Amino acid sequence: MRPARLSVVTAVATAAALAAVTGCTEKSSAKGGDRVVEVTATDDECEVSRKEFPAGHVELAIANKGSKVTEVYLLFPDDRVVTERENIGPGTTQHVTAEVKPGDYRIACKPGMKGKGIRQTVRATGGTATGGTAERDPRLDKAVADYRAYVQRQAGETLPLAETFAKAVEDGDLEAAKKAYAPSRIGWERTEPVAESFGDIDPKVDVREDGLEDGQDPATDWTGWHRLEKALWQEGKIGAREKQLAGRLITDLKDWRERVGKADITPTSMANGAKELLDEVATGKVTGEEERYSHTDLVDFKANVEGAQKSYELLKPVARENDPALVRDLDRQFAALNALLDKYRADRTSYDFTSYDKVGKADRKELSDAVNALAEPLSKLAAAVVK
Missing domain, CATH: 2.60.40.420 (Cupredoxins -  blue copper proteins)
Incomplete structure (x- = not known):
């Protein structure tokens, strides 16, 4: 978000x-x-x-x-x-x-x-x-086409996971809803810059309470995942309002799924989107602000990194030709950050990450430093692609 x-x-x-x-x-x-x-x-x-x-x-x-x-x-x-x-x-x-x-x-x-x-x-x-x-270099046209397919696939895979989450909320099943919450967000977090490019979808599905605009009332205007997150973990209840919001979340995500295939995607928007995903990590996940009630920040963190790396890998053939030193640095920093994240999950294929409230200050600093080390060279990717 x-x-x-x-x-x-x-x-x-x-x-x-x-x-x-x-x-x-x-x-x-x-x-x-x-x-x-x-x-x-x-x-x-x-x-x-x-x-x-x-x-x-x-x-x-x-x-x-x-x-x-x-x-x-x-x-x-x-x-x-x-x-x-x-x-x-x-x-x-x-x-x-x-x-x-x-x-x-x-x-x-x-x-x-x-x-x-x-x-x-x-x-x-x-x-x-x-x-x-x-x-344009045909390799970049292919990168755009492959990324568009990736974004559409993520949206298509997200919807059934979100429907599982919404059904648990609508059934009033608190524990099932908690279990389904984080998996329902992975595809969104991987491709969030594309969703944000539309302007109106992100505020509906992924805004935090302190991200509401002046004049908006949290009781009536706050919708989406994080409103439900607060109800499930902090309030410990599912009422009529939460059940209604679960249905609205699915409606908004269906809108997102329909629109992503028509998004304006270019090689530079892919590169800048990768950088934006790292900024998302730096400003929300590392700080623990994004998932402040569920503490599932590391799931979002990993998904953001995966989305950034997907864009990078698709653009890499051209970037390597234009700036080989940058590519070597990015390969090294992505590997280091992924290795660090692996310390916090059961295995390398699992999204069963440590609850972020169990991650201490020194470990959060280590994660932050690894994000910063990757973000610096990643900010140069767009320029490398258009040389």
Whole structure:
């Protein structure tokens, strides 16, 4: 899920930690100045250096000059997400590369990481979606096709698991619902950036209570997995409201399953999505905030890593050719993180992970360090793919 709005102190600390591992001091990687859009975010403005740029590969060079943690989105006119970068701390800069077709877009800065943000209309002109007249490397077309099939498969496999969870809730079977909860989320967590790209599905199914927008009432507006998680583990009850929410969860997940096959997927969105999954781990799973009632964070953690690694492996043939040193580093860091996660489960094929409330401070620090070590080179994958 998208990170919940944090307190000022926590948000700044989290953003600072992420900035240290996301290439925030990285030099511009886009080819040609007309393909770089400088975005200057403050607490009440969102300025862009150009409002027109060639279609193809574009880089957002983001500088947060405000006092609040911010996030920046490149959006389609209907608010679907092309790319995003979250948790950008005050005084830090970040770079994100995206692939865009000719047409109108919106750049949105969200100081405080809430609301619809301050927006600028921009346009990609002429050219092609691959940055010029040349055809895209067929290996990248295959990577996109294979990833689309993977996302659709994950959605298809998630639905029956979620239906098992929902039925247990509707039957009032507390223990069966608890047992079915974490497995029902694995496919979602593996492919979450695609779901988030639609804008409206993630807030329905995966928002935490502190991620609700201002003015929303938890009693009536909070829906999805985490609302049910709280009922099952903290409240220890299943009432009429929870049974209703179980049915709504299935309706929303069916909507997700129908939409994923039509998602806009590009090689850069795959690479950026892999990075976003690591950010999800850093801001929610390592901290224990994501599954604060069930403590099943390590299941989500593993699924996020698996999803990131799937994107990477599909893009790896091109990335290896363009930046072999980066690929060696990513191979090493993925192996190290997966080996560390294996310490917390019964066997290497099981999702029976240690309850996260049993993981001590020193072990959480070790997990955090391994995530950071992977996130830094992973932030360079999109640029490597488009060299």
